[in-house]
Amino acid sequence: MSFVDGLAPAKVAVLGAGSWGTTFAKVLGDAAEGTGRSIVLWGRRQEVVDQINNHHRNPRYLSTTALPVNITASTDVREVLARAELVVLAVPAQTLREQLRGWAGLLAPDAVVVSLMKGLELGTDQRMSQVIEQELNLTPDRVVVVSGPNLAMEIARQEPTASVVACAAESTAKWVAEVCTPAYFRPYTNDDVVGVEIGGIVKNVIALCVGICEGQKVGDNTKASVITRGLAETTRLALALGGKAETLSGLAGLGDLVATCSSSLSRNHTAGRMLGEGLTLEEVNNRMTQTAEGIKSGRAVKDLAAKMGVEMPITNAVVGVLEGKLTVDDLGPLLLARQLKSEGD
Numbered sequence: 001m002s003f004v005d006g007l008a009p010a011k012v013a014v015l016g017a018g019s020w021g022t023t024f025a026k027v028l029g030d031a032a033e034g035t036g037r038s039i040v041l042w043g044r045r046q047e048v049v050d051q052i053n054n055h056h057r058n059p060r061y062l063s064t065t066a067l068p069v070n071i072t073a074s075t076d077v078r079e080v081l082a083r084a085e086l087v088v089l090a091v092p093a094q095t096l097r098e099q100l101r102g103w104a105g106l107l108a109p110d111a112v113v114v115s116l117m118k119g120l121e122l123g124t125d126q127r128m129s130q131v132i133e134q135e136l137n138l139t140p141d142r143v144v145v146v147s148g149p150n151l152a153m154e155i156a157r158q159e160p161t162a163s164v165v166a167c168a169a170e171s172t173a174k175w176v177a178e179v180c181t182p183a184y185f186r187p188y189t190n191d192d193v194v195g196v197e198i199g200g201i202v203k204n205v206i207a208l209c210v211g212i213c214e215g216q217k218v219g220d221n222t223k224a225s226v227i228t229r230g231l232a233e234t235t236r237l238a239l240a241l242g243g244k245a246e247t248l249s250g251l252a253g254l255g256d257l258v259a260t261c262s263s264s265l266s267r268n269h270t271a272g273r274m275l276g277e278g279l280t281l282e283e284v285n286n287r288m289t290q291t292a293e294g295i296k297s298g299r300a301v302k303d304l305a306a307k308m309g310v311e312m313p314i315t316n317a318v319v320g321v322l323e324g325k326l327t328v329d330d331l332g333p334l335l336l337a338r339q340l341k342s343e344g345d
Ligand SMILES: NC(=O)c1ccc[n+]([C@@H]2O[C@H](COP(=O)([O-])OP(=O)(O)OC[C@H]3O[C@@H](n4cnc5c(N)ncnc54)[C@H](O)[C@@H]3O)[C@@H](O)[C@H]2O)c1
Pocket: 016, 017, 018, 019, 020, 021, 022, 043, 044, 061, 090, 091, 092, 093, 095, 099, 116, 117, 118, 119, 150, 151, 152, 153, 289, 290, 291, 293
């Protein structure tokens, strides 16, 4: 198998044909041009699969993007996973464990598994790489995380973007980075899986808060304050879990936080804005057609931080709003009334 012998994979499976799964398949497909490598997408809906196979498009998620012809799709996960040396997972975080239980016996014996997801599991407070290791019985050297300032729509338009490919084993990270490097996408490797995942998870909660600010029509000072203090609490959590500070000041930390908190393309930012405009969470959920991980992961982040003894005031306040214990108007006064302290604490 190629991971073992160092050769590039001949087949890559991407499970999840939503916005990011389809876009990342395009990244892989463009990078594979002329190599003979095939990219096979698993989708739940026959109409999505048919559109990809017959028209090289996924109009449900990426209406204007033409997909490379080396991408095919199927609803048959067994067929998609057969002999795939690299398996990329892009389903909503809270559904991953259940999905993996159905897929576990179908993976090729030496497959490397990549998580594209930015969520924390409710109830267990586990990161997606931990769920993957447990359910597929994989060692950390075969589990990779891709994360960074990666708004799918911009990458689908081939706008220059950098990202992070993280794995405990540098050789695996390099192996994966080499197959996802088309001209418009530049991955950097990193061995700090914890820092990379925590950056991607918590930025969604902070983006909900910035979105709330936007919905309330407060200005840039407020948003910059939330982003900066949001990074401080994200870094505290990452460090407590064994992550590195420099990861949080890199693409998967600051980079992703800035992209998500500034962009109207972000689903978390958009969901926050609607809350700030006065919609209830139920109304927001009814309007969202794609996954905004922060809505559910917020609670898991709060629980994990409490378990680790890490102070995360912005996360706690956002969860208070999501759970109906605080109104959006409570947020500013609550956060500002906290006891004064040193910026570095
Ligand atoms: N969209 C982005 O810009 C982006 C970028 C980076 C990371 N991510 C992360 O990637 C992950 C997937 O996000 P997305 O943008 O592709 O979401 P999406 O909502 O666009 O697509 C989710 C996909 O999962 C499928 N799905 C939904 N419920 C499912 C279930 N119960 N079981 C199996 N499949 C199910 C949907 O049919 C769809 O194909 C999230 O964790 C997100 O945070 C997204």
